[in-house]
Amino acid sequence: xxxxxxxxxxxxxxxxxxxxxxxxxxxxxxxxxxxxxxxxxxxxxxxxxxxxxxxxxxxxxxxxxxxxxxxxxxxxxxxxxxxxxxxxxxxxxxxxxxxxxxxxxxxxxxxxxxxxxxx
Numbered sequence: 001x002x003x004x005x006x007x008x009x010x011x012x013x014x015x016x017x018x019x020x021x022x023x024x025x026x027x028x029x030x031x032x033x034x035x036x037x038x039x040x041x042x043x044x045x046x047x048x049x050x051x052x053x054x055x056x057x058x059x060x061x062x063x064x065x066x067x068x069x070x071x072x073x074x075x076x077x078x079x080x081x082x083x084x085x086x087x088x089x090x091x092x093x094x095x096x097x098x099x100x101x102x103x104x105x106x107x108x109x110x111x112x113x114x115x116x117x118x119x
Contacts, residue, residue, distance in 0.1 A: 004060075011063035012054060015072065018107035019046045026099070045088055046104070049079035069112035073105050 001009070023043040024034050032038060053059070053075035059068045077100055085092045 008060035008063045022103050045083035046080035049076045069109040073108040077101050
């Protein structure tokens with residue numbers, strides 16, 4: 001595997017971990033179990049959207065860029081919430097939409113912020 005592919009694969013895995021972390025924290029805060037089945041069911045709409053966003057944006061070309069992160073964030077939130085509502089029949093209360101938008105933005109874009117180097 002080339003170094004560029006290794007970076008892209010690692011970044012995709014980190015994005016998946018960010019979504020799963022968001023789901024686990026959300027399920028815990030609402031007193032739901034964090035078992036594998038429940039976590040996967042809740043995360044799946046967002047993981048599907050993230051995968052589509054990676055393909056549509058060709059994110060592997062610049063997996064660490066802020067622009068890529070913003071595109072992935074917007075598509076993951078909008079499409080993920082749509083899938084959650086219309087394909088899975090789960091809720092999309094206003095508070096959930098706001099929290100999902102903010103937290104996924106922090107995770108998908110924030111993890112791409114340049115690291116400050118000490119001099």
